[in-house]
Amino acid sequence: MSRKFFILWFISLAVHLLWMVNVGFVLPYIPHFFLLPFLLYHRPVKTSHFLLLAFVTGLIVDAFSETGGLYAAALLSFAALQKLYDRWTADPLREKIRPESQAGLLQRAVVFAVQVLVFEILFYFFDGMSVTYVFFRMGNVLTHAFETWLFLWLFTGLFIYKPISNY
């Protein structure tokens, strides 16, 4: 398993749980920080490990937020979709030349937005167990996705992003 992935997984999960336990709902929703490693370093990790880690992460968050298996189901499905997307767009050469963590900020912003939105849709789908519920709560989905996207993008830009010229 990628070392970077593991470190980022630990940090993002800790940030999310600490925010949840100590800060609470300062904003309308708590940003889903734990998504970060699943957005950034999904390619190098083996599919089975990736799915198991998504499940475990979801269960840990569920245990703290008393939501049953809501996060586990949503994150697991998101991880499966990520791997499916990787499989469809597999290009090992591109990955070697320019890892996702080295992509431009604007490009990352757009990709993050789409990925986070997909996760939030899955999250609200499992919350209500129906597609209608997602449409009914579309305002919440978009707000939550925007918050998560904003924080993840800032976090990535401040701590992880390296300009392409350094590579």
Place this chain on the structure above:
Amino acid sequence: MWGIFRFLKRYGNFFLYLMLLSISLVLLAQNRARAGYVLNRWTFNGMNLLAERINLIGNYYYLNSQNRALQQENKRLYEQLYNRPPVLGVPQGFHFVPAEVVNKNYRSGFDFIVLDKGASGGIAPDDGVISSQGVVGTVRALSDRFAKVITIYNPQFSILVGKPHSEVTGFIQPDYRIFPLVRVTDVPYEAVVRAGDTLVTTGNSLIFAPGIPVGRVDSIQTDFQSRTKVLFLHPFTDFRRFRLAYVIHHDLRQALDSLNNEP
């Protein structure tokens, strides 16, 4: 065995996903009322659907024996119905032999079907054949185990049909060019027949028992020269779908035929 391993290796991640998702959904259903309600509903519907499918498969295997039982029951009921006294001018003694269609050829002008019962099953040439819907045809040739039947669309087929409870009668004259209709000729000019009327067998030649439905009148033409009406009949039997038939045999028919053929 290696095939199973290869299969698991290939789709292992998918099964892992399904397994983990199932665990998540069970936890979700236990902790959240709405999700629990929806999942319970899905499970209930899914199980019912599965049970229905299993039931369908079971019914399919059970269907054959059920069909045979129903055929035997129909045979008994037909014999009771068409041998009931008094039937004016028609002596009692109709026997019904259940049979299955093994081959059929229709809409060709040489329409015939082959039944799985032959001379050893108690069938004779020129016996009538019916389905549960109505008249099918008459037996033309026989072997020990099979019978070839010309259908109501075959040009060689001709029987007397009539309107129930009236004196209106006519002869069936098939013509494949007007498929799926057949022509009924020699209907008296003054006969009162309307489109939609049902025509049945008369039972005069003992080929068919009297009163078996043949078809519904589709349209009527009047031939002013011969002062007769020509009816276009839509037979009741659906030849594309019917699988079970009954051959009608009358003990006295051969005696009647020999008398009719006397010069």
